[in-house]
Amino acid sequence: MRLSKILIPAACLALVACGDDDNDKMTVEPPVVTPPTTMTYEFMVTAVNLTQAQPMSPLGSALHTSGQFWQIGEMASEPLEVLAESGDNSGLLALDVVNASTSSDAVLMPGQKVELMLTSEMLEGQKLSLISMMVNTNDGFTGLNAIDVSSMSVGDMQYYKTFAYDAGTEANSEAPGTIPGPADGGEGFNSAREEINKVAMHPGIVGQDDGLNTSVLTSLHKFDNPLLAVTVTRVK
């Protein structure tokens, strides 16, 4: 494995050198092409939305060897705050630590399933993360946090059920105008932070049927853990 990696650049150089010579030499003898031996590793992530009425923002998934999208007890990064308040995963997927990423293009509706593919040329030390906002919440999100996929063989599968987290960046007021999902159509990201300002697990939504009179949410929007059923498969 190591050896082939070292050989590749040398082979490329040789080919380039040929190409830079005059045209005649191009016809002489086709170099015995050693096909690019760069290994690619491919992972398929499927996720099912298990909730009653919490659409999930487009799911983002990433491979990385260091870092975590969130840590319980730590302040949310700004990209995490943006994801958790508005559903936009682009900031998290663009983080420096990410070496491969993908996002579904649509919201994942309750009961629906989505499939994501991730490709990398490295396997060693790779961790996989998955992230999505419950859009009928103030700042609730779910996902997988840096699970180790580096020892998976082709065909191996890992199964997960994800928990609900709260970014701690926006109070769970459930008030009109504060929730971006279809239950409200309110505001997404707002850089102001609530007092808590720490990531924790989500306490659930209350809703007007359960005693929060000012809530735009109802019993429909309640959820319990787990939120997503996820399968990670190494396909290549």
Next chain:
Amino acid sequence: MKTQILSLFATSALLAAGNASAADIDVKITNLTQGIYFTPLLVTAHSNDAMLYKLGEAASPELQAMAEGGSLDGLVAMVNGIGADTMANPAGGLLAPAMSTMTNLMTADGNTQLSIVGMMLPTNDGFVGLNSWSIPSEVGTYTIYLNAYDAGTEANNELVKNGSGAPGELGIPASPGVAPGENGTGVTTSEENKMIHVHRGNLGDDNASGGSSDLHNTVHRWLNPVAKVTVTVK
């Protein structure tokens, strides 16, 4: 370095022989909730013929004192009496929401089960619990998620009242963090299920100066799991 290697060999030799041998474990406990505090935690490794509690059975007076008022005195006396290896109050007080505490236990031969309990504030008699988890003999890091339980010893009236931590005294003894409401009328006066069961959660309300509960429904609720335990067997 050499002695470490030797002791590792010694340990694995014992394990191979199937003995319930001594262990050196780090225990990290994270309060996963957003608004619930844990009172001083009891972390104890004990023999497999003892349990701090059993789901579906009545709480002991010692467990009741912990669940209603956060007192570990009775439980500590119990586990000391059976030669357990115990760390009481690793966080040095309350373990705040989303915070972690870490402790180390050197367990004696035979103390193969790990148990952890602590009261959840603000609740009437709610506690976080790990019940007799078998400590693996294999070196490694293990993760366990804990649920919230109800001791079944007190009605969940959700009224904050000074001094109500004493067993049998109705009320929530303290509500750290966000100031609770007041003048609630009480969510209930009876506890139908008097056995230890999975806690149904706080109800709370949106009325800080009345309503049925002194708790806030946007602050004092939780979903399971409420704690994450990471055990490193060395």
